[in-house]
Amino acid sequence: MANTYTLIASNTLSSSAASVTFSAIPNTFTDLVLKMSTRDTATTVIDRATRISFNSAGGTPYSQTELQGDGASATSQRVSFQATNIEFGRSTAASATSNTFANIELYIPNYAGSTNKPFSSFSVAETNGTTARIRAVALLFSNTNVISSLTLTADTAFIADSSFFLYGIKNS
Amino acid sequence: MPATYEPIATTTLSGTASAISFSSISNTYTDLRLILVPVMTAAANLYLRFNSDTGTNYSYTYVYGDGAAAGSGRLTSFSRIQPYVGLSTTPTLVEIDIFSYAGSTNKSVLMRQSRDLNGSGSTNSLVGLWRNTTAITTVNLDLSTSTFASGTTATLYGIKSA
Numbered sequence A: 001m002a003n004t005y006t007l008i009a010s011n012t013l014s015s016s017a018a019s020v021t022f023s024a025i026p027n028t029f030t031d032l033v034l035k036m037s038t039r040d041t042a043t044t045v046i047d048r049a050t051r052i053s054f055n056s057a058g059g060t061p062y063s064q065t066e067l068q069g070d071g072a073s074a075t076s077q078r079v080s081f082q083a084t085n086i087e088f089g090r091s092t093a094a095s096a097t098s099n100t101f102a103n104i105e106l107y108i109p110n111y112a113g114s115t116n117k118p119f120s121s122f123s124v125a126e127t128n129g130t131t132a133r134i135r136a137v138a139l140l141f142s143n144t145n146v147i148s149s150l151t152l153t154a155d156t157a158f159i160a161d162s163s164f165f166l167y168g169i170k171n172s
Numbered sequence B: 001m002p003a004t005y006e007p008i009a010t011t012t013l014s015g016t017a018s019a020i021s022f023s024s025i026s027n028t029y030t031d032l033r034l035i036l037v038p039v040m041t042a043a044a045n046l047y048l049r050f051n052s053d054t055g056t057n058y059s060y061t062y063v064y065g066d067g068a069a070a071g072s073g074r075l076t077s078f079s080r081i082q083p084y085v086g087l088s089t090t091p092t093l094v095e096i097d098i099f100s101y102a103g104s105t106n107k108s109v110l111m112r113q114s115r116d117l118n119g120s121g122s123t124n125s126l127v128g129l130w131r132n133t134t135a136i137t138t139v140n141l142d143l144s145t146s147t148f149a150s151g152t153t154a155t156l157y158g159i160k161s162a
Helices: none
Strands: A005-012 A017-022 A029-038 A045-056 A062-069 A074-082 A084-090 A104-107 A115-123 A133-141 A149-157 A165-170 B005-012 B018-023 B031-037 B042-050 B058-063 B070-078 B091-100 B107-116 B121-130 B139-143 B153-159
Touching: A005 A062, A017 A165, A029 A084, A029 A149, A045 A104, A045 A133, A062 A084, A062 B058, A062 B070, A062 B107, A062 B121, A074 A084, A074 B058, A074 B070, A084 A104, A084 A115, A084 A149, A104 B031, A104 B091, A115 B091, A115 B107, A133 B121, B005 B018, B018 B153, B031 B139, B042 B107, B107 B139
Parallel strands: A133 B107
Antiparallel strands: A005 A165, A017 A149, A029 A104, A029 A165, A045 A084, A045 A149, A062 A074, A062 A133, A104 A115, A115 A133, B005 B153, B018 B139, B031 B091, B031 B153, B042 B139, B058 B070, B058 B121, B091 B107, B107 B121
């Protein structure tokens, strides 16, 4: 049987970049999985928001419900009717332990379907420091178009060696 | 490269259904992964069971956030693993990993539910246990009330370690 978990594209940065885009995503898979290892160039903070957008969509199609633990407490918050892009995780930043990167996985089911697109994010940024965050985020892209491109945007810029792997999964 | 992540079976509902099950699961994989994208016409609890066992052989610990508060809880010696699946005419996402399902030890489960509805919703994660040492050959997804609506999809994947 053919392997149905296939690498579509990847990008490991050789220099910093404000964003990374995967375009011309084929519609031949059932689901998408995106695995990222990221660090932001932002200064004076331990982490910064990392955001996603699809198809350069207009309007306010993005929303999320987030659960976060930081080693001391757990909190939940929500963002609705968001334009441009939506935060789905946080990348480590300059005040975090050096050479530590956040690890984030996104799961996007039925990305080529004609319904609104729910998706999930799970991210960790452990640094052996006084604060680190673990996040589980439920997200929704309220748009019925096929997802053919996605852009990941840093708060400031992703540093070199940040890596991004986009996989496609087939259910048959 | 050998295939290590294979679809075992998939269901896309063209009408309503009160339950979804995957049966006759072969023991040739290491782990199972089930991706459920439910559409619900009314709120319900999802009942996850294995091999149609309705005994009090399940337990789970969960953590959740609903956009305002976060919390955690536990149920032991329960008759199912029971995450909440709220009303949603928009598809949501449930990811279920079942580890060493064909082994001879008790079976552990990792489940994540992502249900954002643009103004409401929740995210839940849980770890579950089925205290049974037989191989899992059937995965049962039932509902406390209501039905899965048309458009609901469920796919069971098998993952091989080699």
